[in-house]
Structure formats: C-alpha cells, structure tokens
Amino acid sequence: xxxxxxxxxxxxxxRGQQATLRCSPISGHTSVYWYQQALGLGLQFLLWYDExxxxxxxxxxxxxxxxxxxxxxxxxxxxxxxxxxxxxYLCASSPGAGYGYTFGSGTRLTVV
Amino acid sequence: xxxVEQSPPDLILQEGANSTLRCNFSDSVNNxxxxxxxxxxxxxxxxxIPSGTKQNGRLSAxxxxxxxxxxxxxxxxxxxxxxxxxxxxxxxxYKLSFGAGTTVTVRA
Numbered sequence: 058x059x060x061x062x063x064x065x066x067x068x069x070x071x072r073g074q075q076a077t078l079r080c081s082p083i084s085g086h087t088s089v090y091w092y093q094q095a096l097g098l099g100l101q102f103l104l105w106y107d108e109x110x111x112x113x114x115x116x117x118x119x120x121x122x123x124x125x126x127x128x129x130x131x132x133x134x135x136x137x138x139x140x141x142x143x144x145x146y147l148c149a150s151s152p153g154a155g156y157g158y159t160f161g162s163g164t165r166l167t168v169v
Numbered sequence: 170x171x172x173v174e175q176s177p178p179d180l181i182l183q184e185g186a187n188s189t190l191r192c193n194f195s196d197s198v199n200n201x202x203x204x205x206x207x208x209x210x211x212x213x214x215x216x217x218i219p220s221g222t223k224q225n226g227r228l229s230a231x232x233x234x235x236x237x238x239x240x241x242x243x244x245x246x247x248x249x250x251x252x253x254x255x256x257x258x259x260x261x262x263y264k265l266s267f268g269a270g271t272t273v274t275v276r277a
Binding site: 090092094099100102105112113115145147149156157158159160161162163165 | 200202204209210211212213214217255257262263264265266267269270
C-alpha cells in the first residue's frame with residue numbers, strides 16, 4: 058500500500074511569489090491535514106480537509122489556502138511568500154477524525 | 170487548544186541503555202500518537218495509543234488517559250534510534266497538537 062506522497066520534495070521561491078504544494082493521501086483516507094514545521098517553532102497545524110471541505114484552520118493568514126479534490130488529494134497554496142514561510146510542510150492523512158494520522162515525507166520550502 | 174509538554178527536551182544515551190520519555194497533556198483526548206522524526210524530516214508513526222499499553226519490538230508505550238500522561242520506553246537503544254520523538258494529541262477540535270519533542274542521541 059502506497060503511503061502519503063508529497064511533491065515536490067524541495068521548492069525554492071522568491072519573496073512575493075506563490076508556492077503550490079501537493080499531497081496524495083493513502084487510498085481510502087478521506088481526511089488530509091497540513092502542518093508547518095519552521096525552525097524553532099515546532100509543528101503547527103495549518104489546515105484540515107475532509108470530503109472536499111475545509112473543516113478546520115490553524116492560526117495562519119489567509120494567504121495560506123488550499124483545497125481537496127474529488128480523489129481526496131490536496132493542494133496547499135501560499136501566496137505573497139515571505140522569508141518566514143521557509144519551512145518543512147508536512148501532509149498527513151487519516152480515514153477520518155479520531156483515527157491515527159500517517160504523514161508524508163514533506164516539502165521543504167525555501168523563500169529567498 | 171490542548172497543551173502538550175514533553176520531557177526531557179534532550180536525552181543522550183549510550184548504546185544499549187534504556188530510557189523513558191514522558192508526555193503530559195492538559196485535557197481529555199480522542200487520540201494520542203508517538204512519532205519519530207528522522208534526519209530527513211519524515212514523521213514515522215510509532216504508536217496510536219489513546220489509552221492502554223502497546224509494544225513493538227524494543228519500543229513500548231503506555232497512556233494513562235485519566236491522569237493525562239503517556240510514556241514511551243526505548244529498551245536496548247541503538248544508534249538508529251537517534252532523532253526527535255514527538256507526542257501528539259487530538260481533542261474535540263479534531264486537530265493534532267504536538268509537543269516540542271525530545272531529541273534523543275544514542276552514542277556507539
């Protein structure tokens with residue numbers, strides 16, 4: 058069984074640009090979660106999608122947005138990139154709320 | 170949200186030693202997981218353990234939900250056990266809240 062896959066592995070963008078990160082959940086998992094791990098700030102919850110709807114959002118500005126597609130894959134978009142957006146972005150999937158999470162390998166975003 | 174505290178923040182072990190990592194949380198939880206983050210950043214799920222005791226090889230975990238803590242035991246540690254161990258809990262807001270982690274270094 059394939060795990061959670063994320064692409065790209067690394068991404069380098071210039072300040073002010075937009076970044077798009079992608080995540081494919083484990084087959085049969087309907088919930089997708091996005092987390093940011095910035096240096097020194099730990100793992101911060103960003104977004105939760107389930108059945109195509111945004112269910113919960115962390116304390117991040119609106120320029121962090123995303124969506125979930127009918128096949129349950131997800132995109133995270135970060136607009137107007139700032140230097141402090143440089144971080145490891147991790148995606149996780151689960152069969153639904155209250156079940157265990159499985160994480161992907163992450164996308165390392167560097168903003169220069 | 171639920172507060173998660175992990176201790177100790179850092180742990181240095183000699184290969185073959187045993188250790189205990191602790192996770193305290195501030196409210197009742199629906200889910201508790203222990204993860205190991207490898208040097209490349211991937212979070213590897215070790216245990217899904219909202220209550221009770223589980224064992225997987227040299228690792229075991231116990232969660233006492235009524236007292237709001239969980240323990241991760243590493244026995245006969247190996248250098249490959251090095252990395253950061255995270256405890257994460259999910260409350261009624263259905264989001265996983267992470268502790269700050271315990272950085273484990275196992276020396277040969």
